[in-house]
Amino acid sequence: MPARLEPEPVSRRDLLGLSGLWMTAAAVVGSMLGALKLPMPRVLPEAGARFRIGSPGDFVPGTEQVIKDRNIVVRCTEQGVAAVSLVCTHLGCIATRSPDGFHCPCHGSKFGDRGEVIGGPAPRGLRWLQVSRAADGSLVVDLKREVKPDTWYAV
Ligand code: FES
CATH class of the missing domain: 2.102.10.10 (Rieske [2Fe-2S] iron-sulphur domain)
Incomplete structure (x- = not known):
């Protein structure tokens, strides 16, 4: 029987669920940061003709x-x-x-x-x-x- 202060062991199913949740959150945050950069020009304007x-x-x-x-x-x-x-x-x-x-x-x-x-x-x-x-x-x-x-x- 585990002691009262020991953390409960995380089941494999919970670990996979949590990592999926964190990866989804990271993907959402990453794509939002990428979307914020869209209005900024990524190339220098061409020199005048x-x-x-x-x-x-x-x-x-x-x-x-x-x-x-x-x-x-x-x-x-x-x-x-x-x-x-x-x-x-x-x-x-x-x-x-x-x-x-x-x-x-x-x-x-x-x-x-x-x-x-x-x-x-x-x-x-x-x-x-x-x-x-x-x-x-x-x-x-x-x-x-x-x-x-x-x-x-x-x-
Ligand atoms: S670029 Fe091909 S001959 Fe000049």
Whole structure:
């Protein structure tokens, strides 16, 4: 006969019932905490599609600048300024400058000096992007607006 102060032994059935109850409570609390986090954004907002690249005086005819964080090359000729996307039209890798144009390191697409396809799996040439002028006079590139190749913005 057990002593009066000894706890009663827990039966297996009670133990399983209690653990099921605790697991259910933990699942409910966990899902409620997860639901509270839903209104908060989990990703950073995308950087704006339109951005300034500098003033017209920054671009000397016959030069080009690669803007790495935007994956574009800004070219300047006597005709004006143009921005060409370096995002490969095959699967989106970033093309780099090569002596005769651009080269994609992922699957070997080659693009000519104007971004036209000269080899590899890329289905089309590199995208030319719209260049315009902001109210303060600086040049602006819009990543979401494609223009025809050889569209130069006169500065
Ligand atoms: S992503 Fe450029 S060739 Fe495939």
